[in-house]
Amino acid sequence: MAARFKMSRKGVGQLLKSPxxxxxxxxxxxxxKTVAVxxxxxxxxxxxxxxxxYKASFEASSTARGGRRRDRATATVTNTAYxxxxxxxxxERVPAHHVLLRAARAGGH
Structure with missing residues (x-):
């Protein structure tokens, strides 16, 4: 006999916001952040x-109210150097280093 699954939208929503x-x-x-540094x-x-x-200004933070609809947990990595x-x-004079882009591609799994 095949297993049956019935998804609960409320339950999935609670899971996405869970600690x-x-x-x-x-x-x-x-x-x-570690890769970026x-x-x-x-x-x-x-x-x-x-x-x-610049190297010392990376920060990682998270929130349970992220995403476009504020309905899921998210985390961000930022650099506070001006x-x-x-x-x-x-x-126009300095080439792009794409530090966060390369770090996101390399890490995070």
Missing amino acids: MVEAEMLRRAEII SIAPVYTGTWNATPGQ YARWVEYGT
């Missing part, structure tokens, strides 16, 4: 008064 899923999302975000460039030129600030966007995407 267990949030903890797993944060675990994966921490892996991505390891591949982050450090500028050693003369204009930067705080070398290594110039992080320029390191990630580049400028």
Whole structure:
């Protein structure tokens, strides 16, 4: 006899918001953060008064109210250095490093 399964939308919703899923999302975000820190460039030129600030500015956080509809646990990895966007995407003079993109591809499973 074949097994039958009846999905409960409410139950799936509770699962997606559960502390267990949030903890797993944060675990994966921490892996991505670790990879990002390891591949982050450090500028050693003369204009930067705080070398290594970009590398030290990665943060991982999680919430049970994430996603487009705020109905699931999510985790994010961010960099709080004011110039992080320029390191990630580049400028007309500086090539893009895509640190978070490469870290997300490499880690998180």
